Amino acid sequence: MRLERFRGDAMDGLMQPRPLTIAHILERAERLFAHKEIVTAGAGRSTYAEVAGNTRRLATALDSLGVLPGARVATFASNSRRHLELYLGVPATKRVLHSINIRLPAEHLEYIVNHAEDDVVFVDRGLLPRIWPSVDRLPVVRHWVVLPDGTDTPIPADPRISGYDELISAAEPFAGSFEDTFALADENLAAGLCYTSGTTGPPKGVLYSHRSTILHCLGTLAAGLIGLCESDVVLPIVPMFHANAWGLPYGAMMAGAALVLPGASAEPGHLLRLMAAERVTVAGAVPTVWTSLAPELRAHDLSATRFLLGGGSAVPPALSETYLAAIGVPITHSWGMTEVSPVGVIGGTRTQHRDATAADQVAVRAAQGQPLPLVNVRIADVETGEELPRDGRAVGELQVAGPWVAGAYFRVDSAESFTEDGWLRTGDLATIDAQGYLRLVDRMKDLIKSGGEWISSVELEAAIASHPDVVEVAVIARPDPRWMERPVACVALREGSATTADELRRHITPMVAKWWLPDEFVFMATLPKTGTGKLSKIALRESARTA
Structure with a gap:
C-alpha cells in the first residue's frame, strides 16, 4: 500500500464525527x-x-x-x-x-x-x-x-x-x-x-x-475532583433550576450512579434523614444550606458520605472544618457561575499537601481550588487588562475560557462581558498561585475602599464566621464622610446566643488589620437571600440606605 508523504499541510483525522449530545x-x-434507582422524597422510587x-x-x-x-x-x-x-x-x-x-x-x-x-x-x-x-x-x-x-x-x-x-x-x-x-x-x-x-x-x-453540556458532564466525572462514579448515590440539594443543578443529574446518569431528589423541602431534618436513609455519598448545596444542617450532623448516620460540594458563594473555612470534625468529610469549595455551566474550579488538597501542617491544609481547603480539565483561568489588571502573574499575591479580575464557558449572552449585547480574545470577564477579584490554586478576594462590586485602602468583604466574613455562635454573616460598605466607606457586619447568631459586638470584635482582632474591624455589627434573626439561596447584599445595602 502506497503511503502519501506528509508535506506539512494540516490533516483531518479519520474518526467518526458522532456529535456529543x-x-x-x-x-x-x-x-x-436500567435497574438503578431514582428516589424522589415523598413520591417513591423509580428506575x-x-x-x-x-x-x-x-x-x-x-x-x-x-x-x-x-x-x-x-x-x-x-x-x-x-x-x-x-x-x-x-x-x-x-x-x-x-x-x-x-x-x-x-x-x-x-x-x-x-x-x-x-x-x-x-x-x-x-x-x-x-x-x-x-x-x-x-x-x-x-x-x-x-x-x-x-x-x-x-x-x-x-x-x-x-x-x-x-x-x-x-x-x-x-x-x-x-x-x-x-x-x-x-x-x-x-x-x-x-x-x-x-x-x-x-x-x-x-x-x-x-457539546458544552456533555463536556461539562464529563468534567464532573473526572477522578480526583468530583469524580462521580457508578457506585455513588448522588443528592443534588442545589435546585434543578440553578444552573442545571451544577450538572449533578446529568453526571450521575452518565456515570450510572443512583439519584436522590429532595423534592421541594430544604428543611434540615428532612435533608439529613434523606442522606442517612439513602446512604448518600455525594451531595451539593449552597453554604447557607450546609450551615442550616451543621447543628444536627452528629444526630444522623452520614458514614456513607465521601464528598460534599459547596458553591454559589464562598464556603466559610470554619463551616467546612465543622463538617470535617463531625463526619470526617469537609465541604469542598467549587467556583463557577451560570455562564460556566456552572462548575469551573474545584478545591481540596492534592498529593503535594499530604505532609503539610494541619493549619496549611485548612488554608488550602479554604481556596476555591484548581480549574477542571479543559477550563483555563487567568487574572488581569482591572484598569489595563494586562495579565497578572500567578504568584498568589497579585490581585486582578478573574477571567475564564473553555468549551463549557459562555461566549455571548442570549439576545443581548454582550461586548462588555468578554475580552477582545474571547475570555469571560467574571467580575470576581482573585489571586492564582504557582500551583494554579484560585483564591477569591471579593466581587469587584463588594470590595470596600476605606481611606484609600481596600478591604475584602470575603476575608472579613470568613474571620467573623469562625466564631462558634455565628450562623450567617455578610459584610457591606456604609458611606463615610471621612473614610469614604467603612465596613458593617450583618450577623445572625445561633438561637439563644448572647454574643455581643464587642466579643466578635475581640475574636477577629488577631485575624485582620485593625482598620478592617467593622464600625458596627448589626444582629438579625436571619439574613436575606437571593432566589438561589445566596446571601443578598443588595437587600442589606438597601436596608442600610433606608434605615
Missing part, C-alpha cells in the same frame, strides 16, 4: 443502568428504565402539542423524577430546556419567559399560585402542563392547561434511537437555557449547547 446520556442510562420510558412518551407528547425543534420548553419545578424526565426528553428531541428560578419576583419571571419566548411551561402543581397570576402578561406561552407533586392546589379551569401524567399516558412512546436522530446533527445545537440572577440589570440568558 444529551441523547447519549439518556440512552446510556437506559441500556446500561432509570421507568424514567427512560416516560421520556420516550414525553417526546411524542411534545410533538402532539406542536412544540417545534428549537422551541424553548420552560420548567417551574422542584427537584423530582418528573423534572428529570424533562431534563432528558426536551433536549434529546432538539428542543431547549429553560429551567426557571421558582423564587424570582414576578417582574423578572415575566421578563425572562417573554424574552426566552417559552412555548410551553411545565409547572409543579404546588407552584401554580406563584406563576399563574402572571399568565395574562405571558402571551408567548401556548401550553401549561401541571406536574403532580403531592399537593392539592386548585388548578384553574383553562383550556391551555393539561396534566403531565395524563399527557404522558396518552402518548405513544418514541420507538427509535434518540442518538440516531442526532447522527448528522450539529452538537452545537442549543440544549438548555438558564438566566442569571439579574442583580445589576435585567437577567441575562446563558444558552448551553449539547
